[in-house]
Amino acid sequence: MPRYLAFLLAIFSLYGFTNDNDFKKQYHYEPQKHKVKPEQHNKDVAENLNQPLTIEEETRFVEFENDIKKLLGRIEMIEHNQKVIEQKITQLESTLDSQLSSSSKKMTLPQPQKITLAPAANKPELKDDELSSDEQEKRQYDEALSLLKDDKLNKASKQFFDFIQKYPNSARLSNAYFWYGESFYRQDNYEKAALYYLKGYKKFPKGAKSSDSLLKLSLSLGKINKLKEACSTLEKLDKEFPNRSAISTKRSEDAYSKFNCQPKPVKKIKDDR
Numbered sequence: 001m002p003r004y005l006a007f008l009l010a011i012f013s014l015y016g017f018t019n020d021n022d023f024k025k026q027y028h029y030e031p032q033k034h035k036v037k038p039e040q041h042n043k044d045v046a047e048n049l050n051q052p053l054t055i056e057e058e059t060r061f062v063e064f065e066n067d068i069k070k071l072l073g074r075i076e077m078i079e080h081n082q083k084v085i086e087q088k089i090t091q092l093e094s095t096l097d098s099q100l101s102s103s104s105k106k107m108t109l110p111q112p113q114k115i116t117l118a119p120a121a122n123k124p125e126l127k128d129d130e131l132s133s134d135e136q137e138k139r140q141y142d143e144a145l146s147l148l149k150d151d152k153l154n155k156a157s158k159q160f161f162d163f164i165q166k167y168p169n170s171a172r173l174s175n176a177y178f179w180y181g182e183s184f185y186r187q188d189n190y191e192k193a194a195l196y197y198l199k200g201y202k203k204f205p206k207g208a209k210s211s212d213s214l215l216k217l218s219l220s221l222g223k224i225n226k227l228k229e230a231c232s233t234l235e236k237l238d239k240e241f242p243n244r245s246a247i248s249t250k251r252s253e254d255a256y257s258k259f260n261c262q263p264k265p266v267k268k269i270k271d272d273r
Contacts, residue, residue, distance in 0.1 A: 137163075137166075137167050137170055137172070140159065140162070140163050140166070140167075141163055141170075141172050141175075141176065143159060144156055144159035144160045144163055144176075144179070145179060147159055148160075148179055148182065148183055148186075151186075153183050153186055153187050154187075156179075156183045157180065157183040157184065160176055160179055160180035160183060161180065163176050164176055164177065164180065173203070173204070174200060174203070174204035174207030174208055174209050174210070175207075175208060175209050177196055177197075177199055177200025177203065177204070177209070177213070178197065178200050178209035178212060178213050178216075180196050180200075181193045181194075181195070181196035181197040181199075181200060181213070181216065181220075182216070184196065185216060185219075185220060190220040190221075190223040190224050191220075191224060193216070193220045194217055194220035194221055194224070197213045197214075197216050197217040197220060198213075198217055200213045201213040201214055201217065205240075210240075210241070211237060211240075211241040211244045211248060212248070214233055214236060214237040214240070214241070215234075215237055215248055215251060215252060215255075217233050218230045218231075218233035218234045218237065218252075218255055218259075219251075219255060221233060222255065222258065222259050227259045227260065227261075230255070230259050230261075231256070231259055231261035231262070234252050234255055234256060234259075234261060235261075237252055238252065
């Protein structure tokens with residue numbers, strides 16, 4: 001048995017000896033199959049150790065030794081690089097700590113202040129004498145219309161009457177007459193309603209509420225059984241406002257049937273032949 005067999009067993013993995021058979025094939029080593037006495041075994045080992053190495057064995061040994069030196073050199077290099085990296089990380093941490101410490105001393109954040117919001121004060125409503133004449137007029141008209149929408153009909157009637165008396169030249173007068181008549185219509189006071197629908201139409205025959213005034217006039221007349229006058233008013237409505245809204249047209253057609261008016265005259269188409 002060669003004397004460096006123990007050394008070969010320690011590093012056999014470097015050269016691909018995956019099991020005992022590989023090692024045996026490489027070195028032509030076959031263990032003795034018969035039992036050897038310990039005294040004889042020790043004697044054989046001593047004799048083998050005193051034998052000189054062959055050239056092949058010595059070359060192999062030198063190669064093993066060089067490989068180990070290379071591995072040790074790589075390990076030392078890795079350990080050195082690791083120490084350098086650890087030193088740099090330590091220096092970087094120290095630098096960052098010092099910078100953060102100095103910046104925290106320089107920068108002092110102001111303490112948040114409590115802000116107490118005063119309750120919003122209600123904007124005082126201006127009195128009539130503090131408004132311009134146009135603003136006063138608009139306010140009174142809007143108040144009257146709001147009362148009508150809320151079905152406060154008596155108050156709405158009074159408010160529209162006051163408006164008509166106070167602002168005879170208002171641009172809203174045509175509307176005011178219509179809504180004044182409407183306040184009576186909703187109270188089933190159809191005679192008064194008819195009166196003010198008619199007045200509004202006569203004063204403003206081309207006003208914003210002219211067609212509506214004629215329609216409601218005819219309905220009010222029908223309510224008090226003045227059917228002939230109601231039908232005449234419907235004919236006048238169709239003649240003067242043929243392009244009015246679809247709703248107004250539908251309501252007038254329903255009134256024609258309800259009041260048993262004569263069929264609406266059909267427009268003749270000229271024959272140019």
